[in-house]
Amino acid sequence: MSFKVLVPIKRVVDYAVKIRVKGDKSGVETNGVKMSMNPFDEIAVEEAIRLKEKGIATEVVAVSMGPKTCQETIRGSIAMGADKGIHVDGGTTDLQPLAVAKLLKKLVDKEKPNLVILGKQAIDDDSNQTGQMLAGLLNWPQATFASKVDIDKSSPNSVKVTREIDGGLETLSMKLPAIITCDLRLNEPRYAKLQNIMKSKKAELQVLTPQELGVDTNTNLKTISVEEPPKRTGGVKVDSIDAVITSLKKFALI
Amino acid sequence: MLNHLSKLVSNRYIGTTICSKRCYTTFKYNKLNDKDIEEFKSILNNEETLLIRDKDDLVSFNSDWMKKYKGNSQLLLKPRNTEQVSSILRYCNERKLALVPQGGNTGLVGGSVPYDDEIILSMSLMNKINDFDPVTGVVTCEAGVILQQLEDYLEPLGYTVPFDLGAKGSCQLGGNISTNAGGIRLLRYGSLHGNVLGLEAVLANGTVLNLNSTLRKDNTGYDLKQLFIGSEGTLGVITKVSLITPPKPTSVNVALLACDSFSSVKKLLIQAKTKLGDILSAFEFMDRGCIDLVLRHQPLQEPFSEKPKFYILLETSGFNETHDQEKLNEFLEYIMEQGLTVDGTVATDSKNQSTIWKFRETITESLGKEGAVYKYDLSLPIDQFYELVEVMRLRLGSKANVVGFGHVGDANLHLNISTPNQKYSKEMINLIEPFVYEYTSKHNGSISAEHGIGLMKKDHLHYSKTSSSIQLMKLLKNSMDPNHILNPNKVLPF
Numbered sequence: 001m002s003f004k005v006l007v008p009i010k011r012v013v014d015y016a017v018k019i020r021v022k023g024d025k026s027g028v029e030t031n032g033v034k035m036s037m038n039p040f041d042e043i044a045v046e047e048a049i050r051l052k053e054k055g056i057a058t059e060v061v062a063v064s065m066g067p068k069t070c071q072e073t074i075r076g077s078i079a080m081g082a083d084k085g086i087h088v089d090g091g092t093t094d095l096q097p098l099a100v101a102k103l104l105k106k107l108v109d110k111e112k113p114n115l116v117i118l119g120k121q122a123i124d125d126d127s128n129q130t131g132q133m134l135a136g137l138l139n140w141p142q143a144t145f146a147s148k149v150d151i152d153k154s155s156p157n158s159v160k161v162t163r164e165i166d167g168g169l170e171t172l173s174m175k176l177p178a179i180i181t182c183d184l185r186l187n188e189p190r191y192a193k194l195q196n197i198m199k200s201k202k203a204e205l206q207v208l209t210p211q212e213l214g215v216d217t218n219t220n221l222k223t224i225s226v227e228e229p230p231k232r233t234g235g236v237k238v239d240s241i242d243a244v245i246t247s248l249k250k251f252a253l254i
Numbered sequence: 255m256l257n258h259l260s261k262l263v264s265n266r267y268i269g270t271t272i273c274s275k276r277c278y279t280t281f282k283y284n285k286l287n288d289k290d291i292e293e294f295k296s297i298l299n300n301e302e303t304l305l306i307r308d309k310d311d312l313v314s315f316n317s318d319w320m321k322k323y324k325g326n327s328q329l330l331l332k333p334r335n336t337e338q339v340s341s342i343l344r345y346c347n348e349r350k351l352a353l354v355p356q357g358g359n360t361g362l363v364g365g366s367v368p369y370d371d372e373i374i375l376s377m378s379l380m381n382k383i384n385d386f387d388p389v390t391g392v393v394t395c396e397a398g399v400i401l402q403q404l405e406d407y408l409e410p411l412g413y414t415v416p417f418d419l420g421a422k423g424s425c426q427l428g429g430n431i432s433t434n435a436g437g438i439r440l441l442r443y444g445s446l447h448g449n450v451l452g453l454e455a456v457l458a459n460g461t462v463l464n465l466n467s468t469l470r471k472d473n474t475g476y477d478l479k480q481l482f483i484g485s486e487g488t489l490g491v492i493t494k495v496s497l498i499t500p501p502k503p504t505s506v507n508v509a510l511l512a513c514d515s516f517s518s519v520k521k522l523l524i525q526a527k528t529k530l531g532d533i534l535s536a537f538e539f540m541d542r543g544c545i546d547l548v549l550r551h552q553p554l555q556e557p558f559s560e561k562p563k564f565y566i567l568l569e570t571s572g573f574n575e576t577h578d579q580e581k582l583n584e585f586l587e588y589i590m591e592q593g594l595t596v597d598g599t600v601a602t603d604s605k606n607q608s609t610i611w612k613f614r615e616t617i618t619e620s621l622g623k624e625g626a627v628y629k630y631d632l633s634l635p636i637d638q639f640y641e642l643v644e645v646m647r648l649r650l651g652s653k654a655n656v657v658g659f660g661h662v663g664d665a666n667l668h669l670n671i672s673t674p675n676q677k678y679s680k681e682m683i684n685l686i687e688p689f690v691y692e693y694t695s696k697h698n699g700s701i702s703a704e705h706g707i708g709l710m711k712k713d714h715l716h717y718s719k720t721s722s723s724i725q726l727m728k729l730l731k732n733s734m735d736p737n738h739i740l741n742p743n744k745v746l747p748f
Contacts, residue, residue, distance in 0.1 A: 079602075201583065
């Protein structure tokens, strides 16, 4: 019985890079900056591969949207164990979560996966919207911030997900097909083996465009400006209780 | 005498010389008195905080990082500038008071702590970065600048310090230079003898020797600065340094490769040098024993299921991501074809890169957690490189866990002998020494590749240097510091 898992992944500025805002305030400088797979997406890929290893999933398909450089990221997931990679070439268009969700819906209609598993948010925009919007567009059930995913091998038509919420842990059961978004504690992604890294470089990827999928990627969102947070000014030392009170009054804190 | 020794052993300290402490050299020193204290106070502008005399406050300065050596200094001085250092040394030379120059106190051979009651001269307050030239990449700073501090200063300017070591959060430049520190980047940037362009040092009699230069090329007379690089504070106190710094690479790749024999490691090294050439920036190795140790004590998972005998950590650094990736791929394809590696992984992002480095960087800490560790830092011909580890294993049998790791790219082995759950013991030392040194000497290796001589190896210097060279070293020491006030009882066997 076939069980396909679709894993959308995003190429983002590496988490360790000290980001700089572009001079024209249009965004963050990404030229010549180290890029990597979004850490939460890596966790999603790992979870999908584990489902395959458990004998539940039969195929893992990774998809990424954006310029040609996304293909590197897709190959990274193939090196980890994904079977197939799809690149939606959006060129230099800034793809907002809603556009991504619409594109994913078209891919879901094409690929017919049993499960779509995504990272909970991308570390560049921290939107935390794509998974939820996709669920809305597809009218599928969703479980976000997953820290545990359980599918019964003998009856793989529902999934039990434990989510991290403010009050603790919540366990939900959903009928498949469904959407899951992953949180940090779901798993520890594996190291990709050398042979697989080499193989992934030669892997053939399916390339599609938003036009071919019939999606208008225009959204009504426009970034007006991106600025650095105000620089932290030094504190002031005072040497008496009276001085403390004067300062507090001066800064209108009391 | 034996009681004294056993007391040292039970407190986990080792005295490596047999004579009683007061006669530590044939040189006569005076004891500190109140007049001396007053004089130091006046030299330090009567700033009381620049003198430390409290016994408890002095504990950490009197002992080395590994808690293997313990001194008995009664006074620590913290000069703010070169003039103060000069006045202190001039006075100490007249009064025949011995001193130990101390930086970050991260040395591993007992060179940075007093043997007995020498005054500790701390360079910590001289921590200003004076100048940086963005065209030549030359930075000038005071000797108390911490390595990490300099790296943080250079990073936003697009440059990097040409050496890197585990102690970077605490070690100071003055100490790095006096010990000719090596580290993981020596393979790429060479030694400090090449990267230090100039320095300012104060001699034993207080003379300030200005050898400070930012010139890349300067062949005018004897290159005196080389005397201070690696002489471990015995010929002068370094107060300022000018270092040439390379541009910071923007494209870094880290790979972890598994090998099942040391001969594959050697072949891998050749291929790395020829195929990766100018972008190769680190080539470190660790054996099975090290990996098992790290897995026992650190929250890391083993990346390979086959439990290989050796791991190689390979790093490339360059300025063109595409170009470097191509070179790396060619190299990886080749070594896989040739069967030089049984498995491997390449870090895909900086988190993975630092995780892979953790395997190498946490070996020392993991060893420390098991019990007493006997450390040997040796340079050996590459063919005998791992042989010594196997020989020691046979020799010590079940008494110890012998592991080897280190800068195999520079033929520098860190031989570590761990006795789990046990304290340091003279018996164990006798089983290891002088055997290890004799073996090294027989193969024309070095008994100290990068850690230096300090207190630990001064009586073993002859294993790596001829008697005429040791004689010349003594001649230099006697003429530059006739009263032997600078770091006595270290480096040379007087």
